Amino acid sequence: DTGVSQDPRHKITKRGQNVTFRCDPISEHNRLYWYRQTLGQGPEFLTYFQNEAQLEKSRLLSDRFSAERPKGSFSTLEIQRTEQGDSAMYLCASSRGEGSEQYFGPGTRLTVT
């Protein structure tokens, strides 16, 4: 049973560096979501793809953030010029379509020093 996978699981970077995270959704799922979770809080929506099209972005997604899903399969989330406030768990989820549950990956924990 291959669920949603994310890589890396942990990333430590220095302030100002760029980082990129990868998410591989469940293979037949056409919807892919990115969320961010800080300590003690629930996940917050960042952005959403339907196949390769990015259809919605949260205001949390500043200009330093960019997400892609080039072939409608895996997705990448890049953060440029990282700041300490970017330290969080970045979660990816996928779903089959409308009305279906979202399956979450294990997340990538980012620490910006």
Place this chain on the structure above:
Amino acid sequence: LAKTTQPISMDSYEGQEVNITCSHNNIATNDYITWYQQFPSQGPRFIIQGYKTKVTNEVASLFIPADRKSSTLSLPRVSLSDTAVYYCLVGDMWNTGFQKLVFGTGTRLLVSP
């Protein structure tokens, strides 16, 4: 999306039944109620979803009164492994648009021996 209110934390012992209540006074006609479970350093996991009355699956039951302004997640005979954060979400899960999940701060359940 309807705002939800849950207790911040709950304590229980192994073998007991745990009931976590969620208030959602502004629930809309098309909104469903969904519960997710999250263990430390993992993504949330879907537990159960309902619209009205009672829904039961292999892990939990969801009770929804007629006015739908609240709901109760019932976990029968909890074990230590049920220690987690439980999130109540309310939204139009069948919307033809995207399905942004809106998480609150959740309820931290601690199960002791």
